[in-house]
Amino acid sequence: xxKEIGAEEFAGLRDAGLVLVDFYSTTCGPCKMLAFILADxxxxxxxxxxxxxxxxDRNPELVEEFGIKGYPTLVLLxxxxxVARSAGLKQKPEIVKMVESARA
Numbered sequence: 001x002x003k004e005i006g007a008e009e010f011a012g013l014r015d016a017g018l019v020l021v022d023f024y025s026t027t028c029g030p031c032k033m034l035a036f037i038l039a040d041x042x043x044x045x046x047x048x049x050x051x052x053x054x055x056x057d058r059n060p061e062l063v064e065e066f067g068i069k070g071y072p073t074l075v076l077l078x079x080x081x082x083v084a085r086s087a088g089l090k091q092k093p094e095i096v097k098m099v100e101s102a103r104a
Contacts, residue, residue, distance in 0.1 A: 014080035
């Protein structure tokens with residue numbers, strides 16, 4: 001299940017294994033399309049990773065910490081460390097491949 005979280009909840013996920021963070025904006029068309037794609041990714045890989053959404057405008061401290069320049073941006077964390085990043089709208093196969101490459 002994909003959950004929208006804030007900075008406080010995000011701090012608790014830093015050591016949660018694989019976490020895919022979707023930095024998005026409510027006014028972003030590609031972000032809305034990505035939400036449907038991430039729902040499919042969650043159905044396929046939900047047991048292997050946690051997917052969370054962080055609103056770009058409501059979490060400026062995390063946007064700055066991660067150096068997010070635009071949205072949508074996906075950041076894949078393994079035990080709190082960034083292992084992959086993808087900017088712009090991506091399709092399911094690209095996202096699945098990014099996650100699978102981080103599992104090793």
